[in-house]
Amino acid sequence: MSRRVGVDLGGTTAKLGLVNEQNEIEKRLVIPTDRTLPFEEIIARLADGIKSLGPVESVGFGVPSCLKPGSGIIIYANNFGWKNKDLRGELQKHLKDTAVYIANDADCAAVGEYFHGAGRGYESMLMLTLGTGVGGSFMFGGRLFLGGNGSGIEPGHIIVREGGEECTCGLRGCLEAYCSATALIREITSSASPLLARLIRENGGKANARILFDAVEAGDEDAQNILDRYLRTLAAGIGSLVTVMRPHIIVIGGGISQAGDRLFKPLSALMPSAVFSYDVIGCADIVPAALGNDAGIIGAACLKDALGA
């Protein structure tokens, strides 16, 4: 009976998984989350799906939103247009005595990596996800670190260049403004390199990180410069976070992390110039995330432990 359900709630579908004692997904279910339906109706369908997976000890939810500390109340989930929705209360109407735990979806992915992925066996873990934005989470003392007041942390929005590039969040110079996949693709697309332009054309007009790494391997100087700048800023951001978190392991997720050694080797080589007292204290290893899309489901299922509830 230590089976749990993890739910990774997205704007198009919710991915449900029945997770066993070994944190493996035993059964899966995908439920459309039609945002034109009322909140109550979507939750009712999700509850039916959860119940169909059998009796469980607890249910964990990863939601694309800020949450009111300790409440299970969604502050604003822009994918759904939900504002101030009592997700826990609504779920509990259907699930009665089953305990429900709720966290931000990016945090759930980090929890999954910590308990069952690249962070397994380490006491503390910093995770960054380099995707459309830069997400981040910190596992500390076996728990998800939500900051002093419990409102959650945003490592992607530390300021690495004061007064710099405008970020989607409205601030200037955030790590995300330089190190998201979006920012990197913008650099690649606007480059004058003929090789990069050709590789983009051959890829149907779409730029991505792989194209940049291919051009670097082919000796393209512009590509190398873009990568160098990207890595220096990423190293500065990770260095700042390491200086105030001192994690045992650093896990990088998101599309860019699939570059493997081409990313991780030069990035690791920059850390001595980005971490205070590197020569005395050093810096944790930087490794790729291991679970891919399953991290969110597994992490949601582990929320009881991660929240220390």
Added chain:
Amino acid sequence: MSRRVGVDLGGTTAKLGLVNEQNEIEKRLVIPTDRTLPFEEIIARLADGIKSLGPVESVGFGVPSCLKPGSGIIIYANNFGWKNKDLRGELQKHLKDTAVYIANDADCAAVGEYFHGAGRGYESMLMLTLGTGVGGSFMFGGRLFLGGNGSGIEPGHIIVREGGEECTCGLRGCLEAYCSATALIREITSSASPLLARLIRENGGKANARILFDAVEAGDEDAQNILDRYLRTLAAGIGSLVTVMRPHIIVIGGGISQAGDRLFKPLSALMPSAVFSYDVIGCADIVPAALGNDAGIIGAACLKDALGA
């Protein structure tokens, strides 16, 4: 018997205080710490001083050094030239059964402010000290936060301008490189403002933060520009720390904090442009430290609680 001794160990003197249940200093003692004496001799004199204050429950030490996590071993205290010294072991030879707790001196000052000063009554606290360098500490869950691996954190060395000004620590663009009193005085001294030059002359050739604030009040444009730049960078640094720590209160110590409203009002006004999701989550108040030099003694005496030992 819940009296404790707190020791603030400096390169010239050690300040000892007998601290009562209300965290007030009841008796004081100053012991010269002649760095030409052997380590063992200095410790023996300190132990004699501690014993002269009467029977106590515990002794806390603030030392100007990194410490090996959980060990009481000084890694390197450059004021004394001590390397890999077992401070706890040496003290325990003299103090027998009295429990000894050891932490970094800047951390002790934060612990003092948290238990008895400006941070009193708040659940979590970020403290920054704007002095020769920029020190910083984080109180979380009632404890001194020493990072995932326990090696201590250095909020003054997060990178706020990647590739920027060289810091004394060897990195580039650290908060300390822009926001220490040293950095501010460098800016004041190198300014072309005739008023600043005159105020420095009138102060015996010494620049300080007060001179800058006086010139700003007199409407000096150069002084205003220096202050604006200083505050923007400080806000960016505090904003980054708030974004990953979410403290309930932010305490600023060091000489610059004595500027009062002239510092705290404009600094607070910049926080909406430095803290992620300020409009939803807000930012803790920024207030001056309250204990002055006593913070280190009181904090050292509170180490048992702060370290959760």
